[in-house]
Amino acid sequence: MAKDFSTRAENYSKWYNDIVQRAELAENSAVRGCMVIKPYGYAIWENMQAALDKMFKDTGHSNAYFPLFIPKSFFSKEADHVEGFAKECAIVTHYRLKNDPEGKGVVVDEDAKLEEELIIRPTSETIIWDTYRNWIQSYRDLPILVNQWANVVRWEMRTRMFLRTAEFLWQEGHTAHATKQEALEETHQMLDVYADFAENHMAIPVLKGIKSENERFAGAVETFCIEALMQDGKALQAGTSHFLGQNFAKAFDVKFASKEGKLEYVWASSWGVSTRLVGALIMAHSDDNGLVLPPKLAPVQTVIVPIYKTEEQRRIVSEKAVEIKNRLEKLGVRVKFDDRDTHKPGWKFNEYEFKGVPVRIAIGPRDVENGTVEVARRDILKKEIIANDQLDQTVLSLLDDIQHTLFRRALAFREENTRTADSWEEFKQILDEKGGFILAHWDGTAETEQKIKDETKATIRCIPLDDDKESGKCVFTGKPSEKRVVFARAY
RNA sequence: CGGGGUGUGGCGCAGUUGGCUAGCGCACUUGCAUGGGGUGCAAGGGGUCGGAAGUUCGAGUCUUCUCACCCCGACCA
Known part of the structure; x- marks a missing residue:
């Protein structure tokens, strides 16, 4: 097979970029740091949105929409929050252009300066909590369970397709509760929703845990996360759920009258x-032949490629293909029949392989004659000839099997690449030679974590939520520790 | 913002001791053959050489300025 793209071993980041480009997921735009998400890439995101949106609704949430622009003054109300985002905000200062008096193009009209600058949201806590103040008076107004699908802007210095771009798409849930307990339960519930989505839809195993102080969301009391391991041994945070305590309620003066008639601050989660998840999806499953997609998120689950020489053969084969397409669609399978005569079958095989379509069906004159079809699966690149009357069942079980095979494969990879380190030497050696997750003891201080980061670039990805307590000594300082935490170099 | 690099058809590149019609691969168009794993042959279309100024008989090539992008660092989902 002709190869004109990189392999993982040759150059991992080039391999990643090649997949993004060649599979037509996205491309760089004319705007620095911003990407164009192409139809095929966007279709994956839409499938993610659809699944997540349903899970949010099923847990009682509703969608709403808040402004893109946030008055600058809002940001200064929560001290940690400002500090966390100040360095990466885009700011609107003017509202009008005018023709350049020098004659070329347009210039900013300096007379149209805004009284108060507007920040383009890097996240919406401030504008939402300013709004919630008006929505909440009594315990009867609680809880508020709102989600918004939106774009946000964080002015990044270094960007990578899907993983880190200046503008990205996401969803942000913002909830308000009467009690700390309820807000904490919500935080945990949504973390579970994310883990469920990652494992059962994306087929990516994740670790659930708590962020250390250094990695905590600016303004949160506690940040929970799911962490996934990519094929190059680096970790990727796939989702976060924050317990915000009463920080934003206090900053925006959001109080409610309790049953007892007392005024109390509201408890919050976010x-x-x-779209970073699309990047995770690529790096978790794809191989040196291109993208590999889990069936549940694949825009096209099964593609039908016709093979023929003469017009007569084309007619016969197409007829059969259309029949199969209709049959599979009735079963709920997303099917594409590629009847373009402008590309040859071999070209199409490579095309769909590169685009990660889970199942490919090829039908030629021989198949029509014999009552068979060729069925190929993308995950392990195997194909077989099966009888036409077994096709429905075969495709359904193949899709299911591919979904599970991808998860098991990713899980096996993570297990192979999760190691314990009990000495500093061992820690550094694993990091340099193998990467992956390292379970090690830590003395619990931010200073130690920072020193480890400075020396190795590894950070604490999370403090696992499981209750495996084990006393030991900090891998860096030797001070006592009661639990191992997860270290890794991360995206 | 610090260090390094690159700008030449849509994409990837060559050409750079100044020299005449600026070239190659892929892609594109047309025709014929081909069609069960990126098809072959033939013909064809497409370029202000990032921009500006300068040196020169002559600049893709030299000088100065400028712009853009990429890579490495600090920051981050």
């Missing part, structure tokens, strides 16, 4: 996942 949680989000972004």
Whole structure:
């Protein structure tokens, strides 16, 4: 097979970029740091949105929409929050252009300066909590369970397709509760929703945990996360759920009258996942032949490629293909019949392989004669000839099997690449030679974490939520520790 | 913002001790053959050489300025 793209071993980041480009997921735009998400890539995101949106609705949430622009003053109300985002905000200062008096194009009209600058949202806590103040007076107004699908802007220095771009798409849930307990339960519930989505839809195993102080969301009391491991041994945060305590309620003066008639501050949570998940999907499953997609999120689950020489053969084969397409669609399968005469079958095989279509069906004159079809699966690149009357069942079980095979494969990879380190030497050696997750003891201080980061670039991805307590000594300082935490180099 | 690099048809590149019609691969168009894993042959279309100024008989090539993008660092989902 002709190869004109990189392999993972040759150059992992080039391999990633090649897949994004060649599979037509996205491309760089004329705007620095911003990408164009192409139809095929956007279709994956839409499938993610559809599944997540249903899960949000099923847990009682409703969608709403808040402004893109946030008055600058809002940001200064929560101290940690400002500090966390100040360095990456885009700011609107003017509202009008005019013709350049020098004659070329348009220039900013300096007379149209805004009284108060507007920040383009890097996240919406401030504008939403300013709004919630008006929505909440009594315990009867609680809880508020709102989600919004939106774009946000964080002015990044270094960007990578899907993983880090200046503008990205995401959903952010913002909830308000009468009690700390309820807000915490919500935080955990949504973390579970994310883990469920990652594992059962994306087929990516994730670790659930708590972020260390250094990695915590600016303004949160506690940040929970799901962490996934990519094929190059680096970790990727796939979703976060924050317990915000009463921080934003206090900053925006959001109080409610309790049953007892006392005025109390509202408790909050926020949680989000972004188009970064598309990047995770690529890096978790794809191989040196291109993209590999889990059936549940694949825009096309099964593609039918006709094979023929003469017009007569084309007619016969197409007729059969259309019949199969209709049959499979009735079963709920997303099918594409590629009847373009402008490309040859071999070309199409490579095309769909590169685009990660889980199942491919090829039908030629021989098949029509014999009552068979050729069925190929993308995950393990195997194909077989089966009888036409077994096709429905075969495709359904193949889709199911591919979904599970991808998960098992990713899980096996993570297990192979999760190691314990009990000495500093061992820690550094694993990191340099193998990467992956490292389970090690840590003395619990931000200073130690920072020193480890400075020396190795590895950070604490999370403090696992499981209750495996084990006393030991910090891998860096030797001070006592009661639990292992997860270290890794991360995206 | 610090260090390094690159700008030449849609994409990837060559050409750079100044020299005449600026070239190659892929892609594109047309025709014929081909069609069960990226098809072959033939013909064809397409370029202000990032921009500006300068040196020169002559600039893709030299000089100065400028713009853009990429890579490495600090920051981050």
